[in-house]
Amino acid sequence: MIVAPHTSWKDILVGFSSRAMLGINDAKFLGKKELFDGPFGWLFKALGGVPVDRFSSQGMVEQVVNMINAHESFLLGMSPEGTRKRVDKLRTGFYHIARNANIPILMVGLDFGKKEMVFGEPFFASTDEEADIKKIISFFAEFEGSNPEGDLRHLKQTIE
Numbered sequence: 001m002i003v004a005p006h007t008s009w010k011d012i013l014v015g016f017s018s019r020a021m022l023g024i025n026d027a028k029f030l031g032k033k034e035l036f037d038g039p040f041g042w043l044f045k046a047l048g049g050v051p052v053d054r055f056s057s058q059g060m061v062e063q064v065v066n067m068i069n070a071h072e073s074f075l076l077g078m079s080p081e082g083t084r085k086r087v088d089k090l091r092t093g094f095y096h097i098a099r100n101a102n103i104p105i106l107m108v109g110l111d112f113g114k115k116e117m118v119f120g121e122p123f124f125a126s127t128d129e130e131a132d133i134k135k136i137i138s139f140f141a142e143f144e145g146s147n148p149e150g151d152l153r154h155l156k157q158t159i160e
Helices: 010-022 033-037 041-046 060-069 093-101 129-140 153-159
Strands: 002-004 028-032 049-052 107-111 116-119
Touching: 028 033, 033 041, 033 049, 041 049, 049 060, 060 093, 093 129, 107 129, 129 153
Parallel strands: 002 107, 028 049
Antiparallel strands: 107 116
16 A cells, blocks of 8 residues: 655554554554664554665565565555655655565555545556556645645646
């Protein structure tokens, strides 16, 4: 799952609450390995966190693809922005993970303006990454973030 816009620390609370209400408590999220080494590591793991070593000789995409392939079932939630700050383009790690693991992408939009969570149709990454990214931006450009100045609506002009 890719969930956006991610503009505030509050988004994670909405995500955890929604995950519980929808009964998908096994959904995972990625975090830098260092978060899991500290005193709150147990909490991040209990909440579904999966550590990723940013300094590994294996890239992040390869690490996550290996994790997914090692499990019968693996539901991962990611932010396509990769940050809570305003971005001028999406990160593509989620896309390469989905393509390399041959798993579908499910887009989930958080619209704080309408107080809605919107689910897109799952789709597999194609051989046309540019067209797929345009499709993704088109979906998320409709939603108002918790901090509207950081959401993805401004990216709509990049695909027109």
